[in-house]
Amino acid sequence: TSRDEKPTAQITAEDWNSILEKAKGTTVNFYGWGGSQKVNEWIDNYVSRKLKEEYDIILNRVPMDIDDILNKLLGEKQLNSKEGTIDIVWINGENFFTAKRNGLLFGPFVDDLPNYKKYVDTESIEIKYDFGFPVEGYEAPYGKAQLVLIGDQAQIVQFPRNHEELFEMVKNNPGKFTYPAPPDFTGSAFVRNIIYDIVGYKQFMNMEADKQKVAEVIKPAMDYLKKIKPYLWQEGKTYPATVAQLDNMYADHEVFMTISYNPNHVASKIGTGEFPTTSQAFIFEKGTIGNTHFLAIPYNATNKEGALVAINFLLSPKAQASKYDPKNWGDLPVLDNGKFSDEEKKLFHDVKLGEGVLPQDILLAHRLPEIPAHLIPIIEEIWQENIPVEGE
Amino acid sequence: MGKNMVFKIIFNIFLLLLIFPLFIILLWSFTKIWPWPDLFPKAFGLRGFQYLLNPSNNSLRILGLSIWLSTVVMFIAILISIPAAKALGLYHFKGKGFIKTLILAPIVVPTVAVTMGIHVSFISVGLANTFWGVVIVHLIPCIPYSVRILTDVFEIMGNSMELQARILGANKMQTFFYVTLPMLAPGLITAGSMVFIVSFSQYFLTFLIGGGKIVTFSMVMFPFIQSGDRMMASVYSMVFIWTTLLILISVERIVKSYYKGENYFYL
Amino acid sequence: MGKNMVFKIIFNIFLLLLIFPLFIILLWSFTKIWPWPDLFPKAFGLRGFQYLLNPSNNSLRILGLSIWLSTVVMFIAILISIPAAKALGLYHFKGKGFIKTLILAPIVVPTVAVTMGIHVSFISVGLANTFWGVVIVHLIPCIPYSVRILTDVFEIMGNSMELQARILGANKMQTFFYVTLPMLAPGLITAGSMVFIVSFSQYFLTFLIGGGKIVTFSMVMFPFIQSGDRMMASVYSMVFIWTTLLILISVERIVKSYYKGENYFYL
Amino acid sequence: MSQIELRNICKKFENKRILHHVNLLVQEGEMISLLGPSGCGKTTTLKIIAGLMEPDAGDILFNDTSILNIPVEKRGAIIVFQDYLLFPHLTVEENIEFGLKMAKVKKSKRREKVREMIDLVQLEGHEKKYPKELSGGQKQRVAIARALAIEPKVLLLDEPFSNLDTRLREIMREFICDIQRKFKITMILVTHDKEEALMTSSKIAVMLDGEIKQFGTPKEIYERPVSSLVADFFGEKNYVDGEIKEGIFYSIMGSFQTGLHKNGRVRAMIRPEEIEITPKGNIAGIIKNKTYAGEKIYYIIDCNGKRLKCITNGKTFYNIGEKINVYINFDNIVFFER
Amino acid sequence: MSQIELRNICKKFENKRILHHVNLLVQEGEMISLLGPSGCGKTTTLKIIAGLMEPDAGDILFNDTSILNIPVEKRGAIIVFQDYLLFPHLTVEENIEFGLKMAKVKKSKRREKVREMIDLVQLEGHEKKYPKELSGGQKQRVAIARALAIEPKVLLLDEPFSNLDTRLREIMREFICDIQRKFKITMILVTHDKEEALMTSSKIAVMLDGEIKQFGTPKEIYERPVSSLVADFFGEKNYVDGEIKEGIFYSIMGSFQTGLHKNGRVRAMIRPEEIEITPKGNIAGIIKNKTYAGEKIYYIIDCNGKRLKCITNGKTFYNIGEKINVYINFDNIVFFER
Ligand SMILES: Nc1ncnc2c1ncn2[C@@H]1O[C@H](COP(=O)(O)OP(=O)(O)OP(=O)(O)O)[C@@H](O)[C@H]1O
């Protein structure tokens, strides 16, 4: 239904140059998560500077969690307020679904972006769907994430290639491994990855939200997690509450592995000096879960032209390559390699991969789609029932 | 004398408990690596402070704005609270106990629940995304603190001194400025401090009503804490804490010096 | 008399401002559909309360546990605060103003920053995931409130009455129970209420230290608020607020009835 | 410079009546004393006049105009409270200066006045102290100085000298009387010191149980009390019950000629100082007890089984057990009907 | 049942010395009065004895044992404060009961005692009131009752009757003296009422400027003050400067034979009550002023340019301007050296 309400059709009708013209001298407010120093710096320095230089646009980054952004937009929507403050919002997954269903987003707009048409593989499942939700042009891809395991080579000789090897390794090194308890985002993804590794992923893609059914299917995985529990950190009596905590435990050498949904995480953490330089990312043979994160424009953005220009810029090979550089951020590009000119290919080729990071092609080759969003809470619930935390 | 020693020891332990975390945070804000069982960090760095002081991310300007905002909130909250607290503290009426409790409701009412409505009304009166909108919304969780604290002070203090002032020819304004206010001083400091802290730490309300137009220090700090980047979190926390402490100490100093003597209340 | 009317009108507006949001939440908790400009909901439903009262999701048991937990926190906080507040309120020493401010630090220190370390230490002493672990961690942000409030009361009250009791042969314990405590009563109610509220609303700390083993009401409530399910959020908020208010009112009643007369302080 | 009139003032606390139809008229520039036992309602009366309490019934007039609806600060009636109520956050100096500051008197004038008051109440050297650093009497003096500094039209003093030593008390008393006369202040003094009342005031009101039982000049009150209760207010008395028949008073102590011409059962009030121990005395007695009090000596004398209190100057001494004669001039004796 | 000894007690407040080598010995079961001008350090002395303040130097002994390190509640010295310090959260009854409750006296006994005390201080009907509902004198009585209820060994009274009317004051005074004698309480009474001091106590200590200037029996103090400052403590005096030569006192008023045998410049202290107005008088004077005070009359008489205060009984009257003669017996006069 959101399609019918498409608020501003006239912008799409204008040609790109007039958009560029209109965007000149404006400020674009970019709202999104602000918890990473590197990401913040990349936007504040590189993106900001380039937009100013090339398009005379001032970029104003506002660190705000997506939950808060949605609450804000919902309130504005209720009044049908036309004067929003957000021009671009960094979003994906269920939040995107909520936003789209409530008509909080402007669009579809991606087809207006020259770089989208030129560089993005518009037919790719990862671009068309976001956690199983159809994108329908309401958000433009921004970057890709993929679950990786990170281990310390100084302590682990051979990284496990599947869940069985992981078990063996953990059994031989009791107390040196753990994972964040769901509903932590990364912890939950790790559990799903174990499920994929044990029972495969295909059957979930259009499974309905029936707890019993899901429980039946994932039982072998739960048995595995129960089996491994006694060898975990603190004998599995307790789990880190957040992945941040696990990272810190890894940084402090309390455990020898950590998990991340950002394949470049290891490099930036080595860069900041938190992780030991012997850290190395690795994945399972059968692959790990990946997702794409996107940029959207709220329905009431006051500077839609500026937003389009900025998003278009972010989809340029230049920007994506800069973003891919672990020195800057290290986020996986969303552009289709096949659509690059040689010069553009070189941009990516020249990026020096960060320490401990897996190359892009290996990652892409072992990339599994996310489970549909509605199944995730069910799996988390089942985990909680099966793998009890011990206490009083 | 033995008694005094015990007191001193307990007191110092207490002090240590207060200072130790601050010290740890200070340490972390320079720490690159600090492996688990070690007593001291292994490597230091300045990444956090470099980021903080980098003008491109505006941290210091934001800090200034936050201080200004919370100071304004503090003054308005106190101004509103004094008459309310006086009515609650001095007058007797039915259901007083109930109202004294009800006044705490805005702290309890999970801000989110209320803000559902507030945000909408703020948009409709044009207060959303403005400085004064944020000030007003901060007042909601702040006023209960100041009203309750000042109510206590009024209750214990009574109004005999105010009456005495009136007898000596002071009109209401004069009574307020020359008697009520100075006698409230300790309560004012506490209430003001708490309001400042609550306002300075507001995160969600500022987001919602400030809409990203009014960005406060806690808004830029929070994501770092959540993401577990200990150095950055510590740097921001450090600044956050010390700013607050410095301001509260100045408030205390100013009020005290303005009203000279301390503890003039009791024999 | 005209003055009295003005007072009454202002007072009632004030009251309305306090009660109105509670009323809206009450309405929302039964509301299925409430289109924007309408003054009243269009359709009502009981989904929220059905869910709440459904024994399978334990909401009421969790509520009970939360009340118990926060009550325990309240008592311990008060117990610790009284001597600390007394020392701060009555004794004179250098740097007192500074310490009075420093005591507020735990409110300011973004709990998260501290908990970085706390969680690990709690695990190592076996307090993680236990009731007492949660109690202890709740005390951190609670104690500053109670200490500061009671400090004020001690400052204004002085110790002349305690000395008088000692003169009349009361030992320290007796002095405490028969004089200090009842004279502190108004401050105790305020401090206790605030501690209860702060503890009852703790979300992150409980989550971190309780490790899912100790589940409090705010933990089950919060996701509903975040997800924007207004009916559920309202139902839970309703229960949350009214529970708190009821408990605070009982605290007030009990303390007051135990120490009989109110406002016996002033002339 | 105000006449004060109380008309039928009534006041209850929790249904216990405290003031009961109190009527009182104080002329402009007059100084009266209000006497009465502890708890009879003196402070309450003053508070009602000053406007700190509202009466349940009755009216208060200043210069024939009701002031019930006039706010406290406009009445111009200053109270010096029994418990001082000094501002704890102000120094001695600032306390005294307070009223002047409120009246927006110029700073230099204020300074001068404060200096003067401090000298008068003898608190030099204590100017910078806070009330909690003062002794009881010092606090009381500050309270007095604070009230006098503003030269009020109406001054209500509630036992203002109770914590002062004799010397200071005399000085303060004289000083207040001077000011009162000079500025024609209308003044009500509550005191427990009968001498103070008798010496300073032009009229005395005796209040008992919330009623004014007698209101008259010191001489009237002292010499012609309307009842023994009023009389008791000026020291312990001897009461001798008896009967008067044709001018002769018959009692346990004997029968005596009086100047009276009425008949009936009466109670004679004999003041201790009206009993003279002298060989020429007309009543025989035995010294039962003796208390030294400096310039005077208190004796208790047994006359025919009736114990009489007697005060003599300290010049002649009698021992306990000594037989003496006492002389009582029954012409001056007050008789109450029984 | 305790002897109290103060040895060289010194106390400073903010470098101003308040007590200066105070020495005092109160025998077991003795009742002494402590007199002195307002602000001289009386309250401070009591507080130090009770343990509410520590002296800067010196020692306090109860029965020859230092009690400096004994906590307040173990000293058994009860103070009744000038400002009462009643517990605001307890009723009259509960206030009086407090000490007994602390001593864990049985409930029935406590009840009985409280009843008794309430009767004695005449507060029937006020048992359930809170302090803020009491009048000044009522509060004071509660404070006294509260202290007496526990029958203390040592009782320190700081102007305990200042807010009571004459009648109550006498009753309370007698009652306290009775108890004191009965239980042999060691008692120090601070008072501004010289009569009270002279009548009740076996010894009087006169404190001036933080020092005890004289400590002796009432008679000693009254009749043989060591200095005019001490003498002034018992009412205003007349001082006549002159010179004694061979037993004759030469002064502005004339020359008079004395019983003294010293020579030199002296100051004669003539008490107002020692001046008798009588035709037989040896000095001529004129009545300059007259104040009525009930049983007595104060006159100011001009004798040769020297103004003398004079007190007479209220029986004979002289008018202002009247020429009279006064008689002064110089045999009894106290002379201070100049
Ligand atoms: N708030 C109150 N509630 C109940 N009774 C009260 C209250 N205030 C005063 N009273 C009573 O009113 C009576 C008169 O009090 P008031 O203070 O006028 O006496 P007073 O004549 O000044 O006595 P005193 O000489 O002792 O100061 C007393 O019996 C007192 O107990």
Ligand SMILES: Nc1ncnc2c1ncn2[C@@H]1O[C@H](COP(=O)(O)OP(=O)(O)OP(=O)(O)O)[C@@H](O)[C@H]1O
């Ligand atoms: N806390 C204090 N700081 C400074 N000076 C003080 C303090 N307390 C008392 N003083 C001073 O000490 C002196 C003695 O005080 P104290 O109360 O002992 O006098 P007092 O003899 O009881 O007088 P009064 O008869 O007026 O009650 C006074 O001059 C007073 O100003």
Ligand SMILES: [Mg+2]
């Ligand atoms: Mg009174």
Ligand SMILES: [Mg+2]
């Ligand atoms: Mg004193």
